Amino acid sequence: xxxxxxxxxxxxxxxxxxxxxxxxxxxxxxxxxxxxxxxxxxxxxxxxxxxxxxxxxxxxxxxxxxxxxxxxxxxxxxxxxxxxxxxxxxxxxxxxxxxxxxxxxxxxxxxxxxxxxxxxxxxxxxxxxxxxxx
Numbered sequence: 001x002x003x004x005x006x007x008x009x010x011x012x013x014x015x016x017x018x019x020x021x022x023x024x025x026x027x028x029x030x031x032x033x034x035x036x037x038x039x040x041x042x043x044x045x046x047x048x049x050x051x052x053x054x055x056x057x058x059x060x061x062x063x064x065x066x067x068x069x070x071x072x073x074x075x076x077x078x079x080x081x082x083x084x085x086x087x088x089x090x091x092x093x094x095x096x097x098x099x100x101x102x103x104x105x106x107x108x109x110x111x112x113x114x115x116x117x118x119x120x121x122x123x124x125x126x127x128x129x130x131x132x133x134x
Contacts, residue, residue, distance in 0.1 A: 013103065014050040016062070018069055019043050023076040027087065027111070038113050040076060040084075041120075044068070046095060047104035047128070063099045071098065084109045084123045092127040104128030 021044065024037035046063050053062035075094055081087045088107045095105040106126045114121025 013047040015045050015047050016050075016065055017043065017045045018065055018072070021069055021072060023073050025076050025079045025081070025087065027079065027081055027084065029082045033113075034082075037077075038111065040087075041110040041112065042072065042076070042091065043106075043108040043110075044072065044091065044095065045106040046099065046102045047106075048101040049103070052101075061101070063101050068095070068099065084111055084114075084121070085125075088123055088125045089127075092125060096127065096129060 021042040023040045023042055025040055026034045026037055027040070028034050028038065046065075046068070048063060050062060053059070071094065072091055075090060076087065079087055079090065081090070088109050091107045091109075092105050095102050095107075104127065106124065108122060108124040110120040110122045112120040
């Protein structure tokens with residue numbers, strides 16, 4: 001498992017954002033919530049240094065956001081989590097583990113059916129690589 005920190009985001013980092021990624025998952029604490037897949041909207045911001053890719057014009061030097069979006073949709077659709085907190089942590093871990101240029105990630109999950117009188121229940125987490133263990 002990747003060492004993660006929850007410190008604030010460095011302002012100097014470049015970022016790539018996948019906004020409003022439509023996914024569905026059997027998620028929720030109640031059996032009736034898990035009966036059918038629920039729509040989720042994910043916004044994922046990857047923090048990285050884009051200079052190597054900009055200087056080389058080489059996709060291998062950055063995060064391929066098309067590949068990332070497919071990987072996240074697959075992870076979410078196969079998830080058996082009850083909580084969006086667990087799912088967000090799994091998405092963050094995937095980003096940091098599978099995409100080496102990614103130094104930090106913010107994952108926001110909107111569960112539109114989460115509250116009957118609201119546009120959704122939204123969770124946002126931030127994780128970054130750590131340089132060593134404490």
